Amino acid sequence: AQKITQTQPGMFVQEKEAVTLDCTYDTSDQSYGLFWYKQPSSGEMIFLIYQGSYDEQNATEGRYSLNFQKARKSANLVISASQLGDSAMYFCAMREGPDFQKLVFGTGTRLLVSP
Amino acid sequence: DTGVSQNPRHKITKRGQNVTFRCDPISEHNRLYWYRQTLGQGPEFLTYFQNEAQLEKSRLLSDRFSAERPKGSFSTLEIQRTEQGDSAMYLCASSLGVGIGKDTQYFGPGTRLTVL
Numbered sequence: 763a764q765k766i767t768q769t770q771p772g773m774f775v776q777e778k779e780a781v782t783l784d785c786t787y788d789t790s791d792q793s794y795g796l797f798w799y800k801q802p803s804s805g806e807m808i809f810l811i812y813q814g815s816y817d818e819q820n821a822t823e824g825r826y827s828l829n830f831q832k833a834r835k836s837a838n839l840v841i842s843a844s845q846l847g848d849s850a851m852y853f854c855a856m857r858e859g860p861d862f863q864k865l866v867f868g869t870g871t872r873l874l875v876s877p
Numbered sequence: 878d879t880g881v882s883q884n885p886r887h888k889i890t891k892r893g894q895n896v897t898f899r900c901d902p903i904s905e906h907n908r909l910y911w912y913r914q915t916l917g918q919g920p921e922f923l924t925y926f927q928n929e930a931q932l933e934k935s936r937l938l939s940d941r942f943s944a945e946r947p948k949g950s951f952s953t954l955e956i957q958r959t960e961q962g963d964s965a966m967y968l969c970a971s972s973l974g975v976g977i978g979k980d981t982q983y984f985g986p987g988t989r990l991t992v993l
Contacts, residue, residue, distance in 0.1 A: 766919075795980070805966055807920070807984035853919050862980055863933055864910070867919025 765789065766854050766868035773873050775844045782829070783839040783871045785854030791815075795857040796837040797865065798828065802850045810852075813837055844875045879903065881985035883969050889991045890959055897955045898988045902971030909952050910982060911944055913937065914966040926952060927974075959992045966990075 767786045775781040787796065798810040813821045813828045821828045829838040841848055851872050855865040882901045890896050902909045907928055912920035923942070924934045928949035938944075941959075946952040956963055966987045973979040 797981070799984070804986065805989065806986040807968060807970070809981055809983060812981055855919070857980065859933070861932070862975055863908075863925050864922040865912075865920070865982060866922070869917070870919055 765858070765866050766856055768854055768868035768871050770871045771869075773871055775841075775873065775875055777846060777875055777877050778843055780840060780842045781844055781873065783841070783852050783854075783873065785837045785839065785868060787835050787837060787854075787856050789835075789856065789858065791858070795862070796828070796830070797855045797857070798826070798837075798839045799853045799855060799867075800848075800850045801853060801870070807853070811839070841873075846875050846877065849873060849875045881969055881971050881983055883967075883985040883988050885988060886986060887989050887991075889993065891993050892961060893958055895955065895957045896959060896990065897953055898967055898969075898990075900952045900954070900969030900971075900985060902951070902969070903983060905973070906971035906983075907949070907974045908972045908980075908982075909946055910970040910972075911952070911954055912968040912970065914968060914987070915964075920968050923954075956990075959990075961992045964990055964992045 765788050794815045796813045799807045811823045811826045813830045825842045827840045851870045853867050853870045855867045884899045910925040911923040914920040926946040941957045944954045966989050968987045970982040970984045972982045
């Protein structure tokens with residue numbers, strides 16, 4: 763069963779606008795962690811933001827924030843004030859395993875920021 | 878602070894040849910992970926090390942694949958008798974360890990393998 767679902771293959775946004783990238787997850791664990799990574803065309807996966815299942819507040823890192831809705835099992839990434847350099851693939855991932863040893867990734871969303 | 882590095886960045890080989898990739902993690906990171914990413918997909922977990930011990934191997938890692946991390950520093954991933962289906966991006970990541978703030982995985986730039 764797919765554990766991370768990203769239903770938006772592609773998203774378009776104009777520069778300086780905000781955009782939300784969707785992510786839903788499936789787990790029976792009480793303790794888990796959710797991550798967002800950015801992958802530019804160069805291929806490197808760049809860590810953006812982390813949300814722990816017990817965190818009471820939504821995570822924020824600069825222009826990135828995570829809209830965490832535990833009951834809905836969703837962890838959407840919000841990028842405010844989009845920049846041209848934000849154009850990339852974005853992956854949502856969940857940490858799993860008895861030793862929290864691996865990340866399970868979604869299929870990604872390609873974001874294109876236009877001038 | 879030096880990030881995760883991987884060499885080579887690109888590798889083209891003929892079917893049946895052996896290839897070896899190297900990953901240098903962030904210094905003092907105890908955990909090292911290998912993932913494989915095919916076109917249009919997210920990365921898939923292959924294996925991970927805690928220091929020099931290889932603690933888990935995915936069923937994706939057939940017996941043609943072997944990974945090592947001697948002395949708990951750099952790691953190598955070898956693929957023997959390559960097949961066209963092995964063509965993918967191979968990503969390495971490292972983390973400090975386990976626990977809040979320690980288990981974020983930082984990725985290298987990847988090695989893109991093309992098997993002709």
